[in-house]
Amino acid sequence: MTGNFLSKKYESFVKNIIDRHKGHDRIIFTGGIYKKDLLNMLRQNCFAYFHGHSAGGTNPSLLEAMIMKNIIIAHNNKYNREVCLDNVFYYNSPEEILDIIASIEKDSAKYENLKEGVFERVTSFYSWNSIAEKYDDLFLKEHGEFLKEHDKFSKKKDELFQEKIGAENQ
Numbered sequence: 001m002t003g004n005f006l007s008k009k010y011e012s013f014v015k016n017i018i019d020r021h022k023g024h025d026r027i028i029f030t031g032g033i034y035k036k037d038l039l040n041m042l043r044q045n046c047f048a049y050f051h052g053h054s055a056g057g058t059n060p061s062l063l064e065a066m067i068m069k070n071i072i073i074a075h076n077n078k079y080n081r082e083v084c085l086d087n088v089f090y091y092n093s094p095e096e097i098l099d100i101i102a103s104i105e106k107d108s109a110k111y112e113n114l115k116e117g118v119f120e121r122v123t124s125f126y127s128w129n130s131i132a133e134k135y136d137d138l139f140l141k142e143h144g145e146f147l148k149e150h151d152k153f154s155k156k157k158d159e160l161f162q163e164k165i166g167a168e169n170q
Contacts (some may be wrong), residue, residue: 001027001028001029001030001050002030002031002032002033002042003031003032004031004032014029030042040064040068043064043065043068044068044069046070047071047101047104048070048071048072048073048101048104049062049065049068049070049071049072049073050073050074050097051065051072051073051075051080051088052074052075053075053077053079053080054075054077055077055079056079057079058079058082058083058126059083062074062080062083062084063083063122063126065118066083066084066118066119066121066122066126067119067122067123069115069116069118069119070115070118071088071089071104071111071114071115072084072087072088072089072114072118073088073089073090073091073097073100073101074088074089074090074091075090075091075092076090076091076092083121083126084118084121085117085121086117087114087117087118087121088114088118089103089104089114
């Protein structure tokens with residue numbers, strides 16, 4: 001688990017849980033990691049990416065996990081569903097997470113398609129090219145007539161300029 005504690009109360013709560021489960025070392029709390037290459041290495045080799053955000057919009061850390069082809073276990077809310085569609089495991093309560101983990105551990109190969117699904121989703125829908133194309137389409141839809149007129153004006157201006165240059169060279 002990577003990340004910082006946002007409050008002393010929460011940090012104390014988590015450290016208490018860690019202390020109670022000494023010897024069960026399947027979960028490692030690393031603290032905040034800000035070196036992109038190290039963070040990506042962890043993402044590429046982790047069991048799953050847990051996305052607990054329950055409000056907001058398109059979260060960059062979720063997109064980064066998707067590009068790394070992680071199995072994703074995400075809080076069930078409209079924001080996460082919009083981003084991931086049916087390519088992840090969703091949970092509504094902490095108890096459901098245990099069942100999801102057990103299912104993945106039982107037959108991880110069964111869920112390889114989820115990794116490909118999130119990768120396809122993030123590369124086709126959230127890439128800069130895709131986003132720029134969508135803005136282009138929107139701009140053309142909203143201002144297409146203006147652009148057509150501007151285009152005609154630019155062509156006419158170029159023609160007049162070429163005529164002037166031609167006349168000066170004779």
